[in-house]
Amino acid sequence: xxxxxxxxxxxxxxxxxxxxxxxxxxxxxxxxxxxxxxxxxxxxxxxxxxxxxxxxxxxxxxxxxxxxxxxxxxxxxxxxxxxxxxxxxxxxxxxxxxxxxxxxxxxxxxxxxxxxxxxxxxxxxxxxxxxxxxxxxxxxxxxxxxxxxxxxxx
Numbered sequence: 001x002x003x004x005x006x007x008x009x010x011x012x013x014x015x016x017x018x019x020x021x022x023x024x025x026x027x028x029x030x031x032x033x034x035x036x037x038x039x040x041x042x043x044x045x046x047x048x049x050x051x052x053x054x055x056x057x058x059x060x061x062x063x064x065x066x067x068x069x070x071x072x073x074x075x076x077x078x079x080x081x082x083x084x085x086x087x088x089x090x091x092x093x094x095x096x097x098x099x100x101x102x103x104x105x106x107x108x109x110x111x112x113x114x115x116x117x118x119x120x121x122x123x124x125x126x127x128x129x130x131x132x133x134x135x136x137x138x139x140x141x142x143x144x145x146x147x148x149x150x151x152x153x154x
Contacts, residue, residue: 001132010123015018015052016091016135017027020043023088023089023090024041024085024088024097025097026097026098026099027040028040028041028097029097029099030099031048031099032045032070034046034069034070035048035049035063035069035070036048036069036070036072036097037099037100038119039085042077042082042085042153042154043153043154044082044151044152044153045070045151045152046071046086046100046150046151047067047075047149047150047151048100048101048102048146049065049100049101049102050098050102050103050104050108050147050149051148052102052104052147053147054106054145054146054147055146055147055148056145057109057122057124057137057146060077060148061077061111062145063148063150064076064077064148064150064151067073067150069150071097072152074152075150075151075152076111076150076151076152077109077111077148077150077151078110078111078151079110079111079112080112080121080126080127080134080149080150081102081112082130082151082154083108083110083126083127083149083151084110084112084127084134086100086127086149087127087129087132087134088132089132092130092132093105093130093151094129094130095129095130095131095132096129096132099107102130103129104147105128105130106128106129106130106131106146106147107126107127107137107144107146107147108126108128108129108146108148108149109124109126109137109146109147109148110124110125110126110127112124113125114136117139122138123136123137123138124136125137125148126146
């Protein structure tokens with residue numbers, strides 16, 4: 001497969017993934033009052049506000065592992081399904097629920113590697129919170145740095 005075919009395949013995979021996400025409402029989340037938000041359906045606890053800094057994917061992994069927030073130190077980078085569950089399909093700019101603050105209208109990393117990559121590429125799925133687009137980012141290319149919203153539980 002060439003790069004164009006792979007991008008089309010990955011784009012179609014992302015489209016299928018994004019259309020299978022069940023829309024939630026603001027009431028499905030609880031602001032814990034300590035910088036965290038709980039998804040009442042999944043039990044996942046989210047970082048309410050990101051640190052407003054883009055970083056490489058490897059730095060994002062380390063950031064979450066080293067994060068201590070609300071007396072919890074077991075944070076991680078969310079997988080693409082978890083991160084995609086924060087997309088509110090009825091909103092744009094940002095395309096997420098109102099309980100999340102400080103949302104940058106840009107890409108956020110997931111911990112899910114692309115299922116098909118060109119040999120030598122290091123791609124990971126990400127979500128753009130302008131309109132909720134799911135795609136992949138080249139982790140080795142610094143202009144592709146992204147924001148991070150850590151999660152715990154699951």
